[in-house]
Each structure stands twice: as C-alpha cells, then as structure tokens.
Amino acid sequence: MALAPRPAGRDRPPTAIAPSILSSDFARLAEECQRMVDLGADWLHVDVMDGHFVPNLTLGAPIVKSLRKHTAAFLDVHLMVTHPAQWVKEFAAAGANMYTFHLEAAAAGDDTAAALAALQAAGDAGLPAVHELVASIQAAGMLAGITIKPGTPVELLLPYIAAIDMVLIMTVEPGFGGQSFMPPMMDKVRFLRSRFPDLYIEVDGGLAPDTIQAAAEAGANAIVAGSAIFGAADPGAVIRQLREAVDSAATAAAAQ
DSSP states (O other): OOOOOOOTTOSSSOOEEEEBGGGSOGGGHHHHHHHHHHTTOSEEEEEEEBSSSSSOBOOOHHHHHHHHTTOOSEEEEEEEOSOGGGGHHHHHHHTOSEEEEEHHHHHHTTOHHHHHHHHHHHGGGOOHHHHHHHHHHHHTTOEEEEEEOTTSOGGGGGGGTTTOSEEEEESSOTTOSSOOOOGGGHHHHHHHHHHOTTSEEEEESSOSTTTHHHHHHHTOOEEEESHHHHTSSSHHHHHHHHHHHHHHHHHHHHHO
8 A cells, every 4th residue: 555656746745635534423424424535535534532642532443444334435544542552453454544643652652751752862763662663554554654742843753754654743732623723833844845745744633724725835735624624514615625725835836
C-alpha cells in the first residue's frame, strides 16, 4: 500500500479531504460514511480515544471492523491512546488503512513531560521504540503516521520522517471535537513542507471554510474536518471549498 505521489505542478502531494466521523450520527454510521464518500471525501478520519491519553472515550477496532464491511473507503485512523503498540494487530485486522499514533505516547505513554525529555535525549537517531512501532505498523499492512500535540516541538519528528507515510499536525488539543483552530500551529506545517515537498502533512482541529486558507498556505495537503462538514447545511459544498483552497495554494506555491 502506498499513498499517491506528488503530481507535477504542485508543491505538495494530492489533496485529501477526510471528514471526521466523530462528528457523525453514530446510530447511522455506515450511512453517514457513504454519504461523505458520495459527496467527494477522499478519506474517512477515525478518532480512537482511550480515556487515558486524552480525557475522552470513543470507538475502537470492533467499530472499524464493522464499518469496513460497509465501505471500501480509505480509513484514516488516529490513535489517541496511551499504548499505541498494543493495538496495531487489532486495527490491521479490522481493516484500517492508516495508523497514526502520538509520538508522545510511543515515547512515554500518557506522561507528556517524560516523553518530551526522552525524545530530546534521543537526539538525531530517535527513540528505538518509535522506529519499532513504525516498522510494526507497516509490517501489518497499514500506512504509518505520527502526530504530535500542540505543545510538542515539530523538530522532534525529524528522526522518523524518512520511514513514515504521513505527519499529522494537531491544531487543537486532542480529545474533543469542535475546538477552535490554533493558527500558530501552522508554523509546524510550514517547517515540514519547506523541507519535505513529498510528505503527506495532515492537519486536524478547527478546520473549516474560515480557517482552511491558513492551513492551505502553510502547506497542508490532508485536511480533517468534523463539525464543519457534518454540521453544514451543504456538506458537499464545504468539502469542495476545502479542496479548492488546498489545490489553489499547491499550484500557486509551485509556480513561484
């Protein structure tokens, strides 16, 4: 499995709009997911929270397995869990396509301060546990993504970039949908895009028609949006607007 490469005439890979099913009607989950695909979504974003790493509890591998029976869509799974290595086999068997884990959790569970200290001490080589987790995800047949909390320096991702398929930049504190977009997080996106034109860079948190321009101009190519899409009177129009903003920025930046 591989993500589509960067096309000519763009400064980044293809645009991927990923509605977050956390904002859907869970009683009608299969229908909601099909509706998003029919409206033009490229991926479906699945937020998995364990109530420990973040103060919320959501769906797990059994729901993904059930959903996979009803959709062929790309399932972009974001693990907000204390022990991400524990769930690799379960989500691979359930049918997840992308398995994105928190760098902080892979380093030190739910102790963010200890994680930052360990990651900084590891230096340019990175932590063996993180490298091993990436390898196990890919060996299980999934793509591997790494994400970081807003307070984690983006430079701590650098030892792992060559091995992973995507970086997810959180533009809110992970745990709950409907939060406000944090514009300073776009500095992290700019940092990565300037160095890695072929890297998939996803942004998640508060993305909507009134914030997409900042993310697009910073260099993001994968956009997660929950309430902005599911809560819209015309979700398809929102998906198109998000895509057009990213596509326009991608071609404009390449032309400079």
